[in-house]
Amino acid sequence: xxAISRAEVARVAALARIALDEAELDRLAGQLDSIVEAVRTxxxxxxxxxxxxxxxxxxxxxxxxxxxxxxxxxEEALQSAPAREAxxxxxxxxxxxxx
Amino acid sequence: MSDLTRLSAAAMAELLAKGESSxxxxxxxxxxxxxxxxxAVHAFLRTLPEVALAEARAADQARAAGEDLPALAGVxxxxxxxxxxxxxxxxxxxxxxxxxxxxxxxxxVRKLRQARLPIxxxxxxxxxxxxxxxxxxAYGPTHNPWDLERIPGGSGGGSAAAVGAFEAPLALGxxxxxxxxxxxxxxxxxxxxxxxxxxxxxxxVAMASSxxxxxxxxxxxxxxxxxxxxxxxxxxxxxxxxxxxxPAVVEAxxxxxxxxxxxxxxxxxxxxxxxxxxxxxxxxxxEALRLLEDxxxxxxxxxxxxxxxxxxAYYLIMPSEASSNLAxxxxxxxxxxxxxxxxxxxxxxxxxxxxxAGFGPEVKRRIILGTYAxxxxxxxxxYGSAQKVRTLIQRDxxxxxxxxxVLVSPTSPTTAFKLGEKLDDPLAMYLADxxxxxxxxxxxxxxxxxxGLAEDGLPVGFQIVAPARADAFLYQVGGALEAALVERWxxxxxxxxxxxxxxxxx
Numbered sequence: 001x002x003a004i005s006r007a008e009v010a011r012v013a014a015l016a017r018i019a020l021d022e023a024e025l026d027r028l029a030g031q032l033d034s035i036v037e038a039v040r041t042x043x044x045x046x047x048x049x050x051x052x053x054x055x056x057x058x059x060x061x062x063x064x065x066x067x068x069x070x071x072x073x074x075e076e077a078l079q080s081a082p083a084r085e086a087x088x089x090x091x092x093x094x095x096x097x098x099x
Numbered sequence: 100m101s102d103l104t105r106l107s108a109a110a111m112a113e114l115l116a117k118g119e120s121s122x123x124x125x126x127x128x129x130x131x132x133x134x135x136x137x138x139a140v141h142a143f144l145r146t147l148p149e150v151a152l153a154e155a156r157a158a159d160q161a162r163a164a165g166e167d168l169p170a171l172a173g174v175x176x177x178x179x180x181x182x183x184x185x186x187x188x189x190x191x192x193x194x195x196x197x198x199x200x201x202x203x204x205x206x207x208v209r210k211l212r213q214a215r216l217p218i219x220x221x222x223x224x225x226x227x228x229x230x231x232x233x234x235x236x237a238y239g240p241t242h243n244p245w246d247l248e249r250i251p252g253g254s255g256g257g258s259a260a261a262v263g264a265f266e267a268p269l270a271l272g273x274x275x276x277x278x279x280x281x282x283x284x285x286x287x288x289x290x291x292x293x294x295x296x297x298x299x300x301x302x303x304v305a306m307a308s309s310x311x312x313x314x315x316x317x318x319x320x321x322x323x324x325x326x327x328x329x330x331x332x333x334x335x336x337x338x339x340x341x342x343x344x345x346p347a348v349v350e351a352x353x354x355x356x357x358x359x360x361x362x363x364x365x366x367x368x369x370x371x372x373x374x375x376x377x378x379x380x381x382x383x384x385x386e387a388l389r390l391l392e393d394x395x396x397x398x399x400x401x402x403x404x405x406x407x408x409x410x411x412a413y414y415l416i417m418p419s420e421a422s423s424n425l426a427x428x429x430x431x432x433x434x435x436x437x438x439x440x441x442x443x444x445x446x447x448x449x450x451x452x453x454x455x456a457g458f459g460p461e462v463k464r465r466i467i468l469g470t471y472a473x474x475x476x477x478x479x480x481x482y483g484s485a486q487k488v489r490t491l492i493q494r495d496x497x498x499x500x501x502x503x504x505v506l507v508s509p510t511s512p513t514t515a516f517k518l519g520e521k522l523d524d525p526l527a528m529y530l531a532d533x534x535x536x537x538x539x540x541x542x543x544x545x546x547x548x549x550x551g552l553a554e555d556g557l558p559v560g561f562q563i564v565a566p567a568r569a570d571a572f573l574y575q576v577g578g579a580l581e582a583a584l585v586e587r588w589x590x591x592x593x594x595x596x597x598x599x600x601x602x603x604x605x
Binding site: 004008009012013014015016017018019020024028031032034035036038039040041042043045046050051052053054055056057059062064072076077079080081082083089091092093094095096 | 198199200201202203294295296309310335338339341405408411412414415422426429430431432433434435436438439443444445446447448449450451452454455458460463464466467468470471474480481483484485486487488489490491493525526539540541542543567
């Protein structure tokens with residue numbers, strides 16, 4: 001049994017918002033299976049009492065003074081937008097067809 | 100005068116200080132060199148002749164006006180295309196950012212401008228810094244200056260090849276699992292991954308935020324240290340930036356170059372040197388160790404048992420963080436937007452079509468792997484377990500520092516492989532970073548210094564790793580090793596690289 005099935009790759013790709021065609025799905029499923037197989041043993045290395053490290057050099061309570069600093073202008077923020085309308089990002093419609 | 104490009108950055112700075120050359124002359128010499136050889140090497144995605152020459156003129160004028168200038172003022176530099184440059188395209192080697200013009204400078208780029216280093220251009224890289232060969236660039240691979248049919252390492256193959264081919268004396272890179280050090284190793288150049296947080300990540304397009312670090316790339320240890328001093332330091336715009344003084348890296352490099360490593364304890368990592376490491380790599384590594392012993396350093400073998408799990412942990416943590424970071428490429432605020440061929444064009448379907456068209460295969464692999472590792476039901480088994488391994492690796496380093504000042508190993512297990520050789524076998528490609536990855540997981544600093552040529556005539560890298568915040572040690576030990584090796588060779592290793600064909604199409 002594969003470590004990660006083709007159907008699972010398709011499901012995860014949809015979660016990741018990457019459209020895959022059938023050929024790509026075949027190739028990726030095989031490669032991801034061998035990668036997942038190779039990293040599987042990581043779960044067996046550390047004992048339960050080992051704490052997790054999320055950050056190499058932990059810093060605590062990094063604050064800065066609550067002061068206003070210059071930020072991007074509207075023009076700068078919009079300059080690389082694929083589509084704009086007036087001073088806003090123009091987006092495709094957010095709702096699909098009703099089933 | 101094309102000879103200028105063969106000088107060290109320190110020597111260029113000295114010429115400028117003495118008024119024996121100008122920044123315009125130096126910058127033009129490098130632009131000419133790029134024009135001549137980059138058709139063959141393809142280290143650059145874009146050159147910026149007008150920008151660089153304007154910055155060079157400004158540096159010359161500041162000098163003429165008697166301004167107190169930083170040491171490297173006027174010396175040109177190349178910048179990896181993962182760093183945002185205001186008003187200048189920044190693609191990260193990806194189609195999805197083909198037309199992105201950042202509205203701001205990365206902090207390190209701002210520091211370069213403040214220190215008046217003209218920016219020659221943006222260097223090639225694996226897409227979003229994901230790769231060990233620069234073959235995953237959407238704009239074609241970079242070629243190794245030592246053998247144009249071989250990889251220059253990655254992801255920062257462009258920056259390493261640019262300095263190796265004398266197209267720039269200095270470059271900036273970024274290192275998540277070895278992207279500065281492994282290219283340095285396979286191109287016979289020097290590269291440093293500083294302590295995590297020592298250099299600002301603001302404006303570095305993020306891959307894996309808990310691993311990414313910006314660092315210097317050059318042809319020798321002193322130049323690397325001088326660039327390190329320019330870019331390091333606290334940045335309030337990066338919440339992970341260390342609010343601490345910059346270590347005296349330039350002084351440490353000079354100390355090392357004078358041969359001062361007496362009494363330094365050097366640990367050889369037992370787990371990094373066995374299976375999978377080439378004979379030529381191990382041979383040069385052993386010879387370099389003997390040189391350090393001759394200089395008065397003591398060496399002993401140290402075991403880091405958890406390093407054998409580092410690669411596995413890395414290939415869970417890195418894709419997980421990358422999948423989250425790259426979610427920003429949603430076709431809304433910047434970058435490519437592609438409408439799906441079939442079905443309604445909703446925000447969701449447009450995003451999926453855009454990412455399908457805009458991302459290359461390695462980026463897709465890693466995003467999907469990371470999404471999988473973070474998804475419900477798998478989080479504890481994968482991401483959670485990998486973070487525990489990270490703790491074990493940090494403990495291995497902590498234990499080692501009880502006995503030694505630095506740890507050493509070959510930087511990469513092999514010399515440069517052929518272009519295309521590992522492109523269809525991601526797991527084989529990942530092994531190129533087996534010795535560099537533990538360093539990122541622990542956040543400690545590491546350097547790669549050339550230590551000779553293997554039997555195949557290709558460069559071998561010597562990696563030195565120091566405790567967090569002890570970046571100066573890298574330069575001291577690296578400088579001592581370089582000085583001893585250069586004396587033995589009768590000149591820098593790069594002098595033995597073959598002449599590059601000129602006049603190829605860029």
